[in-house]
Amino acid sequence: xxxxxxxxxxxxxxxxxxxxxxVLMAGSVTAQNLFAPVAQVNDAxxxxxxxxxxxRFLQVLNAPNATRxxxxxxxxxxxxxxxxxAEAGISLTDEQINAGLEEFASRADLSRQEFVAxxxxxxxxxxxxxxxxxxxxxxxxxxxxxxxxxxxxxDADIDRALGSAGTSGGLRVLLSEIIIPAPPPRAAxxxxxxxxISQTRSVDQFSAFARQYSATPSRDQxxxxxxxxxxxxxxxxxxxxxxxAPGEVTAPLPIxxxxxxxxxxxxxxxxxxxxxxxxxxxxxxxxxxxRSPEALARAAEIxxxxxxxxxxYGVAKGQPEQVLSRVTKAPAEIPQDIxxxxxxxxxxxxxxxxxxxxGRTLVFLMLCSRTAAVNQEADRDQVVGALRQNQLQGYxxxxxxxxxxxxxxxxx
Numbered sequence: 342x343x344x345x346x347x348x349x350x351x352x353x354x355x356x357x358x359x360x361x362x363x364v365l366m367a368g369s370v371t372a373q374n375l376f377a378p379v380a381q382v383n384d385a386x387x388x389x390x391x392x393x394x395x396x397r398f399l400q401v402l403n404a405p406n407a408t409r410x411x412x413x414x415x416x417x418x419x420x421x422x423x424x425x426x427a428e429a430g431i432s433l434t435d436e437q438i439n440a441g442l443e444e445f446a447s448r449a450d451l452s453r454q455e456f457v458a459x460x461x462x463x464x465x466x467x468x469x470x471x472x473x474x475x476x477x478x479x480x481x482x483x484x485x486x487x488x489x490x491x492x493x494x495x496d497a498d499i500d501r502a503l504g505s506a507g508t509s510g511g512l513r514v515l516l517s518e519i520i521i522p523a524p525p526p527r528a529a530x531x532x533x534x535x536x537x538i539s540q541t542r543s544v545d546q547f548s549a550f551a552r553q554y555s556a557t558p559s560r561d562q563x564x565x566x567x568x569x570x571x572x573x574x575x576x577x578x579x580x581x582x583x584x585x586a587p588g589e590v591t592a593p594l595p596i597x598x599x600x601x602x603x604x605x606x607x608x609x610x611x612x613x614x615x616x617x618x619x620x621x622x623x624x625x626x627x628x629x630x631x632r633s634p635e636a637l638a639r640a641a642e643i644x645x646x647x648x649x650x651x652x653x654y655g656v657a658k659g660q661p662e663q664v665l666s667r668v669t670k671a672p673a674e675i676p677q678d679i680x681x682x683x684x685x686x687x688x689x690x691x692x693x694x695x696x697x698x699x700g701r702t703l704v705f706l707m708l709c710s711r712t713a714a715v716n717q718e719a720d721r722d723q724v725v726g727a728l729r730q731n732q733l734q735g736y737x738x739x740x741x742x743x744x745x746x747x748x749x750x751x752x753x
Contacts, residue, residue: 380413381751382420391416394469401463413752419476421744426479429486433478441478442471480737488736494728497649497688512571514582515606517547517564518681519555523599524699535593535600542588547604556599557694565606566685572617573711575680576673578603596678598696622669622709623683624650626657627702636703640693643705649689650709667709683708 375390392412399407399415433441439453446456457467519538523531538550548563555564571579581591585605594601626643630636643656650667657665672680682692686708695704 378753380417380753381749382417383424383749385420385424387413387416387420391469394466395473397463398460398465398469398473401460401465417750418741418745419472421741421748422480422483423476425740425744426476426483429483431479431483431486433475433482437478438475441474445470445474484733484737484740487740488733491736492729492732494725494732512608513568513611514571514574514608515568516566516582517544517551517604517606518557518559518566519547519551519564519602520557520596520678520681520694521554521600521602522556522700523595531600532593535602538602539590539592541590541604544588544604544606547590564604569684570611573684575675575677575684577677578681594677596681597676598700599678601677601681618672618711620669620712621672621675621683622650622667622712623675623679624653624668624707624709625666625679626653626705626707627664627666627697628705629702631696631700631703633703637693640703640705644691647691647707650707653705653707679706682706 380387396412551564692706
């Protein structure tokens with residue numbers, strides 16, 4: 342019933358239903374035995390009167406699928422939930438009951454008394470409203486008491502939630518990359534090579550160039566990258582990629598210490614929401630020695646020691662402050678070379694493709710999290726509350742399913 346309550350649309354909807362007056366169910370009420378059983382759940386009965394009342398109540402709430410069948414199924418669930426709460430010793434105080442009834446009525450911007458009077462005009466008894474609210478309150482307390490201690494929300498859960506929102510129109514691309522080192526003594530030569538590569542339209546030829554000239558680990562795969570969501574690419578690069586046809590290559594892109602080129606191999610719609618990010622959180626740990634075997638070995642060692650960015654603080658403990666940088670920036674503010682590497686990573690993953698200080702340090706780059714644009718002002722406590730409620734709802738659904746499987750349910 343949580344879904345029905347959440348769809349309660351307020352006073353305007355309620356009054357729109359009320360002005361139409363009571364709606365009779367199929368057949369005349371006086372022609373039916375209102376107390377005839379419609380269903381039996383273990384030793385408890387569901388009567389015709391309850392079914393008619395629940396269906397009318399759902400109609401007044403403007404609930405979706407306010408059919409007779411939906412009313413019967415909801416009442417069967419209520420019998421199961423009420424029995425489970427009673428067996429667990431769940432009891433509600435008068436204060437809890439009154440607060441629950443007042444809160445529900447307030448969703449229509451009415452007092453409890455006004456709400457009950459409006460329901461009466463629509464042919465819904467006060468007991469129907471009261472039973473509906475009380476069973477939900479008792480079930481909520483049961484779920485919290487039984488499963489609350491099991492709910493654990495980690496920082497990673499919160500970060501994933503903050504990065505999960507998006508809009509329609511998701512696209513992903515298959516790219517190949519070449520990053521040519523271009524220190525000052527080799528800048529002119531690197532520019533000539535990059536210009537020649539940019540003219541190719543052959544995937545195989547581009548891969549051969551990548552194996553020959555690229556400085557990134559992807560060179561061993563001919564520069565080929567896995568499918569990447571377009572929105573994870575640096576903002577300055579996204580329009581350049583979207584302007585390509587498969588096989589075409591971007592113009593040479595200057596980046597700190599090098600030149601980047603990208604070839605589009607394929608593009609497809611994902612059918613998933615397109616995510617726009619307001620902030621990228623990443624960390625960079627600087628290892629002396631550039632791409633020397635010793636520095637690369639140290640990077641490989643650190644990789645086995647860290648699962649998230651916070652772990653890098655332990656790695657850098659006792660060292661000069663400048664060896665570790667933790668940054669949160671808007672995507673457009675991130676340096677191009679770093680942005681390109683971050684686009685390839687999921688939170689907790691690492692790149693060692695970059696160097697700093699004119700090649701004298703190796704950059705151990707780690708993506709911490711991405712924050713979706715619509716969530717940039719989100720309160721982490723609110724996110725925790727929502728995640729907790731989602732987990733409890735999952736336990737609630739599982740328990741109700743088990744109660745149904747174990748119960749004796751018959752329809753009259």
